[in-house]
Amino acid sequence: MFRKILIANRGEIAVRIIRTCTEMGIATVSVYSSADEGALHVLESDESFFLGDAEPSRSYLNIDKIIDAAKQTGAQAIHPGYGFLAENPLLAERCLQEGIVFIGPPPNVIRDLGKKTIARSIMKEANVPVIPGMTEPSTDIAELALEAERIGYPVMVKAVAGGGGKGMREVADPAGFAESCLSARREAEKAFGDGSLYLEKRLSKPRHVEFQILADAHGNVIHLFERECSIQRRHQKIIEETPSPALTPELREKMGHAAITAAKAAGYINAGTVEFLLDESGEFYFLEVNTRIQVEHPVTELTTGLDLVRLQIEIAAGNPIGLKQEDIIPRGHAIECRIYAEDPENSFFPCPGRILLYQEPSGPGVRNDCGVYSGFTVPIEYDPILSKLIVFAPDREAARVRMLRALENYLVAGIKTTIPFLMDVMKSDAFRLGDIRTDFMDEHFKGWKAKNDAMMDLAMIAHVADGLVGSKSARSHGKIKKGWPTPWQSLGQWRF
Amino acid sequence: MKYPVVCGDKKATVAVEGWNPEGESLFSVEERPYRTTVKRISDDTILIRANGRILKAFIANERDEQFVCVKGRCYSFKDTSSASVRRRRSEQEDRGGDVTPPMPSVVVKILVSEGDKVEKGQGLIVVSAMKMETTLKAPYPAIVKKIKTAVNARVAPGDILVELQESEQRHE
Numbered sequence: 001m002f003r004k005i006l007i008a009n010r011g012e013i014a015v016r017i018i019r020t021c022t023e024m025g026i027a028t029v030s031v032y033s034s035a036d037e038g039a040l041h042v043l044e045s046d047e048s049f050f051l052g053d054a055e056p057s058r059s060y061l062n063i064d065k066i067i068d069a070a071k072q073t074g075a076q077a078i079h080p081g082y083g084f085l086a087e088n089p090l091l092a093e094r095c096l097q098e099g100i101v102f103i104g105p106p107p108n109v110i111r112d113l114g115k116k117t118i119a120r121s122i123m124k125e126a127n128v129p130v131i132p133g134m135t136e137p138s139t140d141i142a143e144l145a146l147e148a149e150r151i152g153y154p155v156m157v158k159a160v161a162g163g164g165g166k167g168m169r170e171v172a173d174p175a176g177f178a179e180s181c182l183s184a185r186r187e188a189e190k191a192f193g194d195g196s197l198y199l200e201k202r203l204s205k206p207r208h209v210e211f212q213i214l215a216d217a218h219g220n221v222i223h224l225f226e227r228e229c230s231i232q233r234r235h236q237k238i239i240e241e242t243p244s245p246a247l248t249p250e251l252r253e254k255m256g257h258a259a260i261t262a263a264k265a266a267g268y269i270n271a272g273t274v275e276f277l278l279d280e281s282g283e284f285y286f287l288e289v290n291t292r293i294q295v296e297h298p299v300t301e302l303t304t305g306l307d308l309v310r311l312q313i314e315i316a317a318g319n320p321i322g323l324k325q326e327d328i329i330p331r332g333h334a335i336e337c338r339i340y341a342e343d344p345e346n347s348f349f350p351c352p353g354r355i356l357l358y359q360e361p362s363g364p365g366v367r368n369d370c371g372v373y374s375g376f377t378v379p380i381e382y383d384p385i386l387s388k389l390i391v392f393a394p395d396r397e398a399a400r401v402r403m404l405r406a407l408e409n410y411l412v413a414g415i416k417t418t419i420p421f422l423m424d425v426m427k428s429d430a431f432r433l434g435d436i437r438t439d440f441m442d443e444h445f446k447g448w449k450a451k452n453d454a455m456m457d458l459a460m461i462a463h464v465a466d467g468l469v470g471s472k473s474a475r476s477h478g479k480i481k482k483g484w485p486t487p488w489q490s491l492g493q494w495r496f
Numbered sequence: 497m498k499y500p501v502v503c504g505d506k507k508a509t510v511a512v513e514g515w516n517p518e519g520e521s522l523f524s525v526e527e528r529p530y531r532t533t534v535k536r537i538s539d540d541t542i543l544i545r546a547n548g549r550i551l552k553a554f555i556a557n558e559r560d561e562q563f564v565c566v567k568g569r570c571y572s573f574k575d576t577s578s579a580s581v582r583r584r585r586s587e588q589e590d591r592g593g594d595v596t597p598p599m600p601s602v603v604v605k606i607l608v609s610e611g612d613k614v615e616k617g618q619g620l621i622v623v624s625a626m627k628m629e630t631t632l633k634a635p636y637p638a639i640v641k642k643i644k645t646a647v648n649a650r651v652a653p654g655d656i657l658v659e660l661q662e663s664e665q666r667h668e
Contacts, residue, residue, distance in 0.1 A: 234628075341626070343599075346598065349598055349630070350599060351599055351625075352599070352625060353600060356557075356558055356563060357540060357556045357563075357565070359554070380601060380624075381626070384627075407568045408567045408568040409568070410568055412570070413556040413563040413570055414563060417570075420568060420570075455566055455567060456503060458546055459503065459553065459566050459569070459571040460510050461523045461525065461530055461544060461546060462542060462544055462551075462555065462564045462566065463503070463510075463555075463564050463571075464499050464510045464523070465534040465544060466542055466553075468512070468515060468517070468534065469534050469536045469542060470517075470536070
């Protein structure tokens with residue numbers, strides 16, 4: 001086993017990986033940029049290495065610097081987490097050349113599956129159902145328009161190198177087609193340096209259902225069942241759960257089998273995720289493979305009792321998975337809510353800044369994977385995820401009310417977060433009934449605003465009462481911390 | 497005693513009758529009565545019992561803003577003391593359609609030059625916060641008077657990035 005691992009990431013996922021390494025007796029090296037000197041992942045690791053400026057290309061995205069950090073600290077392996085370099089075949093390749101173990105699939109697998117048209121061809125070849133559409137990339141708008149006619153509107157325009165919803169457009173009819181292609185191509189060129197596009201048939205009201213897979217270097221491939229991830233904003237997930245309320249045991253078995261077939265066809269090694277779209281008629285289609293640990297992996301960990309990061313490390317070290325498909329018996333229900341530094345009342349616009357107070361929920365069946373703390377300034381340069389709140393309970397309804405309870409006990413003051421929005425989703429009939437599809441947000445929560453209920457009255461009472469009761473320390477001596485005037489001070493000109 | 501409060505974009509009056517730091521007082525929010533006892537637990541936590549309901553409220557102050565958090569919700573209160581009200585009023589007057597970012601962000605691109613004539617809704621500046629880009633648009637037809645920022649500059653709400661001079665046609 002490795003003696004030391006470098007974690008080429010930041011935030012909650014870096015902290016998550018460090019925890020498993022520590023439990024395995026493996027020393028950890030964190031890396032950080034100038035924006036992250038006091039970040040939690042730095043504080044939690046055994047050693048840390050400064051990469052450079054906050055700008056990602058000069059720090060977390062800089063392969064030379066990451067490799068240099070691993071060499072200087074004597075790390076034998078690199079865990080890339082998710083995002084940043086996790087699905088960049090160049091880091092995996094460079095590790096191979098430098099004799100450092102990359103904790104993830106081989107570079108050629110990352111490269112093949114990263115090009116969506118190649119991935120679609122591999123799956124088609126292996127008889128895994130793919131969404132009707134193209135398997136050859138194109139940048140020629142006229143050629144794409146012909147294909148669109150052939151597939152039939154509405155269609156999805158997607159970037160071959162795509163991810164995170166970038167370079168993706170939904171086109172309802174021929175009128176807007178050329179313009180959508182041009183803007184998708186521009187966006188893809190900018191985001192991925194590759195403007196190639198392909199088309200897929202747009203499915204009606206699909207669900208996003210993905211399967212966690214594990215594959216080792218000895219030819220063993222198993223799946224750890226599904227995750228339902230239909231609730232998304234900007235094509236990015238925000239709430240995930242397992243099991244999916246939509247799968248029957250027969251469908252689950254069929255999709256699990258397809259996921260294993262997909263992994264084998266791609267020559268997959270390590271942990272990965274095969275994503276499917278499930279349409280209203282119960283037909284499922286291959287969407288893509290994520291060649292990394294997923295943000296939402298904890299729901300699978302809670303229902304299977306496994307540590308996916310530990311399994312990733314074991315597999316990377318050349319060990320067999322040590323589990324057979326029949327050993328995987330999921331139980332109960334798990335839900336994850338992503339706590340983002342975003343303003344849910346303002347189209348989820350990112351909201352960086354200083355966290356003044358932070359307190360996380362606890363209690364039975366509650367897990368919180370977090371990358372921040374009270375007093376931390378959330379930088380503007382990186383993804384707005386602060387933490388992930390995950391609950392586990394015997395069944396879906398128990399998990400739903402547990403999540404609501406945990407969210408009510410979650411305190412983040414100073415910046416806007418998705419917490420109040422997530423509470424309303426948990427309370428909604430649509431979520432309670434499991435009626436969730438990828439259009440969930442538009443259908444049920446478009447233009448969401450927090451309700452002005454009795455809770456606001458109580459907050460107003462607390463606001464006034466805070467000034468009236470005086471303080472334990474500074475306030476009782478007539479000195480007000482940080483210059484906040486109490487109503488006692490300001491009441492002069494407000495007296496009625 | 498009556499206290500006007502500004503919570504987010506809501507204004508309300510909280511009245512307190514018979515304030516008793518040791519026992520029960522009557523608080524009313526817009527005439528809605530709450531028999532309330534208040535106890536400070538720590539500098540940032542107070543315990544409130546209102547109409548029999550017990551609630552822990554967390555309180556944090558930053559500049560002229562106070563955050564009160566109860567049950568997973570955080571409410572932002574504006575300081576209503578005279579100085580900051582004046583400051584904010586004058587900011588708001590200045591802001592009548594000025595080009596300012598909605599959140600702390602970094603300037604990615606400047607789409608116009610000084611002296612340019614711009615249409616209403618035309619993109620002026622692209623800012624990025626946490627991997628998300630937003631284009632700040634002209635609020636009315638105008639001439640770009642001055643560009644007060646540069647690519648890679650860190651900017652915050654209230655910073656005027658582009659000074660515009662309204663075109664005549666707005667008044668037509």
